[in-house]
Amino acid sequence: xxxxxxxxxxxxxxxxxxxxxxxxxxTVGMWIAFVVMLVPLGFVLVTVIGKGASAITWQFLxxxxxxxxxxxxxxxxxxxxxxxxxxxxxxxxxxxxxLGVLGGVYIxxxxxxxxxxxxxxxxxxxxxxxPSIIMGLxxxxxxxLHFGYSGLAGAFALGCxxxxxxxxxxxxxLRLVPDSLREASYAxxxxxxxxxxxxxLPAALGGIVSGALLAVARAAGETxxxxxxxxxxxxxNSNLFSGANTALSTLIFQNATQPYTGAQARxxxxxxxxxxxxxILMIVARLVTARFARYDH
Amino acid sequence: MSIATRADSAIPAESASPLTxxxxxxxxxxxxxxxxxxxxxxxxxxxxxxxxxxQSTTWFTTAGWSGVFSTDWDPAHNAFGALPFIYGTLITAxxxxxxxxxxxxxxSLLLTEVVPRRFSRPIVYVIDLLAVVPSVxxxxxxxxxxxxxxxxxxxxxxxxxxxxxxxxxxxxxxxxSGASFFTAGLILAVMITPIVTSLSREVIATVPxIDREGAYAxxxxxxxxxxxxxxxHSQAGVVGAVLLGLGRAMGETxxxxxxxxxxxxxxxxxxxxxxSMPSVIANQFGEAxxxxxxxxxxxxxxxxxxxxIIINLSARAIVDRSVRRTQGA
Numbered sequence: 001x002x003x004x005x006x007x008x009x010x011x012x013x014x015x016x017x018x019x020x021x022x023x024x025x026x027t028v029g030m031w032i033a034f035v036v037m038l039v040p041l042g043f044v045l046v047t048v049i050g051k052g053a054s055a056i057t058w059q060f061l062x063x064x065x066x067x068x069x070x071x072x073x074x075x076x077x078x079x080x081x082x083x084x085x086x087x088x089x090x091x092x093x094x095x096x097x098x099l100g101v102l103g104g105v106y107i108x109x110x111x112x113x114x115x116x117x118x119x120x121x122x123x124x125x126x127x128x129x130x131p132s133i134i135m136g137l138x139x140x141x142x143x144x145l146h147f148g149y150s151g152l153a154g155a156f157a158l159g160c161x162x163x164x165x166x167x168x169x170x171x172x173x174l175r176l177v178p179d180s181l182r183e184a185s186y187a188x189x190x191x192x193x194x195x196x197x198x199x200x201l202p203a204a205l206g207g208i209v210s211g212a213l214l215a216v217a218r219a220a221g222e223t224x225x226x227x228x229x230x231x232x233x234x235x236x237n238s239n240l241f242s243g244a245n246t247a248l249s250t251l252i253f254q255n256a257t258q259p260y261t262g263a264q265a266r267x268x269x270x271x272x273x274x275x276x277x278x279x280i281l282m283i284v285a286r287l288v289t290a291r292f293a294r295y296d297h
Numbered sequence: 298m299s300i301a302t303r304a305d306s307a308i309p310a311e312s313a314s315p316l317t318x319x320x321x322x323x324x325x326x327x328x329x330x331x332x333x334x335x336x337x338x339x340x341x342x343x344x345x346x347x348x349x350x351x352q353s354t355t356w357f358t359t360a361g362w363s364g365v366f367s368t369d370w371d372p373a374h375n376a377f378g379a380l381p382f383i384y385g386t387l388i389t390a391x392x393x394x395x396x397x398x399x400x401x402x403x404x405s406l407l408l409t410e411v412v413p414r415r416f417s418r419p420i421v422y423v424i425d426l427l428a429v430v431p432s433v434x435x436x437x438x439x440x441x442x443x444x445x446x447x448x449x450x451x452x453x454x455x456x457x458x459x460x461x462x463x464x465x466x467x468x469x470x471x472x473x474s475g476a477s478f479f480t481a482g483l484i485l486a487v488m489i490t491p492i493v494t495s496l497s498r499e500v501i502a503t504v505p506x507i508d509r510e511g512a513y514a515x516x517x518x519x520x521x522x523x524x525x526x527x528x529x530h531s532q533a534g535v536v537g538a539v540l541l542g543l544g545r546a547m548g549e550t551x552x553x554x555x556x557x558x559x560x561x562x563x564x565x566x567x568x569x570x571x572x573s574m575p576s577v578i579a580n581q582f583g584e585a586x587x588x589x590x591x592x593x594x595x596x597x598x599x600x601x602x603x604x605x606i607i608i609n610l611s612a613r614a615i616v617d618r619s620v621r622r623t624q625g626a
């Protein structure tokens with residue numbers, strides 16, 4: 001800022017030289033890049049809200065019968081898919097978040113400079129880049145082939161996807177907790193586990209929770225891991241542990257290629273529901289960060 | 298690292314090992330639990346490689362190298378050549394990265410060098426918003442809204458370029474379709490922009506302030522400062538970020554499956570229909586009841602896994618090294 005104000009008072013450069021023009025071109029280019037990113041986002045949001053809002057009613061979200069594709073959108077609803085998405089994502093979070101937090105605790109609190117901790121940290125990072133479809137195929141080969149399609153298999157696939165993200169974000173947050181906190185509690189005679197659970201984790205809680213919520217938000221919208229594990233059905237199956245299930249994302253994938261306006265309208269309505277779920281999770285994550293994060297970057 | 302972090306302050310100085318008897322059971326079991334959770338990452342990665350390779354061996358053994366890397370994909374006649382899909386994966390990822398690279402660099406420079414800190418927060422939120430839109434929603438929008446609209450544009454570009462030597466090989470041709478390599482590349486570009494942006498921003502933020510101030514003190518404009526001080530420092534890291542984006546683009550499934558046009562062809566015409574590895578797995582897995590068909594699809598998953606792991610390993614190594622070097626630690 002100091003530089004900018006000085007430019008106005010004492011300007012030693014040529015008034016409209018090529019250098020300055022080039023600088024302006026570059027700045028405009030950066031803003032254009034930002035606008036280029038905004039255009040598809042705005043476009044997709046406007047379309048999804050425009051086409052999805054008219055489909056969404058209470059009946060659409062809760063009716064337990066997904067009608068056949070030719071029927072218009074005011075018949076039945078997508079209740080089974082809503083329940084499936086919530087159940088599967090919820091159970092995946094229930095498995096992946098505790099394990100991920102523990103993994104992050106191991107890397108930062110117990111690993112130190114140990115080779116194993118560095119290897120785990122490195123591969124957790126590599127694992128975040130493994131395509132989500134691979135997780136689906138993996139659970140298919142290791143679980144579905146032996147025990148059949150179920151919501152549980154879908155939850156396993158989503159859990160595999162969330163685990164490395166939660167580990168990495170927990171690790172990043174624990175790194176920010178100052179050592180003086182740990183040392184103060186050790187000086188009081190606390191064991192390492194007690195220090196970690198009662199002092200270190202609470203200090204980093206805001207960041208850990210928001211990182212976990214962002215992982216859940218990403219997983220809730222995933223389709224590829226689910227198509228190989230839950231085998232999209234049309235009827236309600238609230239039993240997570242056996243039988244084929246359904247989810248909003250796989251329903252959209254199926255209906256996107258249907259020529260019927262009813263099926264397409266159901267896809268738009270489901271898309272809006274899915275985006276709303278993901279956005280709500282993200283906003284809650286942001287609020288948690290703003291409210292509870294004690295140590296920020 | 299300081300001495301304090303190396304000597305674990307939880308262990309009394311005279312105790313020989315971290316798992317000495319004097320530590321209570323709960324304390325030790327917590328450590329074991331944490332270790333087990335950490336090891337889960339390695340176990341899952343190994344299991345992915347083993348179980349998927351096991352399920353796809355019939356494809357690799359019956360088809361052989363020449364069969365796997367052939368252009369002939371005809372499940373009805375037991376021909377499972379993966380080359381059209383490998384080609385499509387590489388082409389769409391390349392288009393995505395060519396488009397996403399300048400946009401991501403532009404946004405990350407905007408965030409680090411131009412916009413003051415308090416205004417950069419909202420921009421970061423918008424990028425996060427982009428990252429959280431599900432893949433299937435991009436696909437739905439791509440196939441029902443974007444592709445029909447692009448069809449006309451492609452057609453006019455192609456007719457305008459007939460006869461132009463180089464450009465018509467890429468943007469010409471006869472089988473022009475709204476769902477094509479290029480549409481898939483565009484959607485993938487949008488989807489990888491958030492990750493490439495946030496990674497390059499991370500790298501650019503490690504450029505020491507003293508370098509920036511030095512460049513300004515010599516009378517450099519902001520752009521000259523970026524070229525002279527920021528770019529040399531962050532070059533390697535940005536390359537790593539782009540590689541990570543490339544890995545994401547290659548593995549992106551559902552959006553590509555909906556907009557790529559689903560036809561296994563190898564052509565230089567970017568406006569014609571194609572296929573990619575993840576999208577063929579997603580689209581045809583349901584029909585793949587015969588042993589070798591299914592093995593071929595899972596085998597393509599193995600190829601995809603190996604490629605993305607290699608890309609991620611090298612990208613991470615590049616980013617880590619450049620961050621360490623620029624921080625001077």
